[in-house]
Amino acid sequence: MRIDIITCLPQLLDSFFAASILKRAQDKELVSVNVHDLRDYTTYKHKQVDDYAFGGGAGMVLMIEPIANCIRSLQKDRTYDEIIYVTPDGERLNQRIANRLSLKENLLILCGHYKGVDERVREHFVTQEISIGDYVLSGGELAAAVISDSVIRLIPGVLSDETSALTDSFQDDMLAPPIYTRPADFEGWVVPEVLLSGHEAKINDWRYEQALQRTRTRRPDLLNE
Ligand code: ADE
Numbered sequence: 226m227r228i229d230i231i232t233c234l235p236q237l238l239d240s241f242f243a244a245s246i247l248k249r250a251q252d253k254e255l256v257s258v259n260v261h262d263l264r265d266y267t268t269y270k271h272k273q274v275d276d277y278a279f280g281g282g283a284g285m286v287l288m289i290e291p292i293a294n295c296i297r298s299l300q301k302d303r304t305y306d307e308i309i310y311v312t313p314d315g316e317r318l319n320q321r322i323a324n325r326l327s328l329k330e331n332l333l334i335l336c337g338h339y340k341g342v343d344e345r346v347r348e349h350f351v352t353q354e355i356s357i358g359d360y361v362l363s364g365g366e367l368a369a370a371v372i373s374d375s376v377i378r379l380i381p382g383v384l385s386d387e388t389s390a391l392t393d394s395f396q397d398d399m400l401a402p403p404i405y406t407r408p409a410d411f412e413g414w415v416v417p418e419v420l421l422s423g424h425e426a427k428i429n430d431w432r433y434e435q436a437l438q439r440t441r442t443r444r445p446d447l448l449n450e
Contacts, residue, residue: 226256226329226380227303230369231295231338233263233274233287237366247374250383258373266298267291275339284340292335292346306331307353310346311368312337312360315354318372320395321357326372327379334372336365397448402435 230238242248242258250256264272268290275285296308306329316322326332329414335351347354357368379384380391394401405416419431440447 226327226332226377228256228258228332228334228373228376229299229305230258230260230334230336230368230373231258231263231292232364232366233338234336234364234366235260235262237364238370241370242373246383247377250377250380250407253382255382256377258377261295261299263287263291263295266295268294278340279280282340285338287338287342287346289343292342293350296333296335296350299333302387303331305331305352305364308335308344308351308391309353309355309372310335310351311357311365311372312341312354313356315356318355318357318375319358320375320393323372323375323379326376332376334365334369336344336369338364395447397436399436399440400444400447402432402439 232238238260238431242251242260247256247258251258263274267274269288273288274291275287276287278284299305307326309332311334335346355372356369357371362368384390390396392401405420409416409421417431419427422428437448441450
């Protein structure tokens, strides 16, 4: 998979993708993440990429020209499965969206800044709009990082134990069950006995029941009950 990210603050993203699982995924060539500085694509003086909104009002708007130049330049080399704009008024990110995106070959993510982007970018280039939650960030970079992380960890081979993505919360429209590790007894706080029994079917039943119970109490909206 290849992910291209367009931003006017590339330094915010560079360190994020240079560490941890995301770095390993790139080292293993399972994904390639490429951050592009919007300012490299403007023809305006002083690398200007934003301007005042027509009709007035507070806040600057990212101009269509540098964005169009950047997208078209990237499109010369590949076709994008989705051109994603991250915005608080987009569809709320969830595991289903992450799963679907993890099957794609080429993703392009456009980060807004200031008040956002000229509406014509959304009309003519963007194929999907995603929000990471009902709050406003000062730019789309964190949202692009969140989406990329949620997608990259689902690519087969990225996590060392592949099944661990399959047992994540939300993967079966349920929260994950409680988990424990050594010691089995910490100052009298003991691990549920069934987990020490070695009886796989019983353990699976217990985990399913716990996941169901946890989902019922914390996120009943996930269950069609
Ligand atoms: N840009 C600013 N706020 C955002 C949010 N909540 N989700 C996605 N992109 C954003």
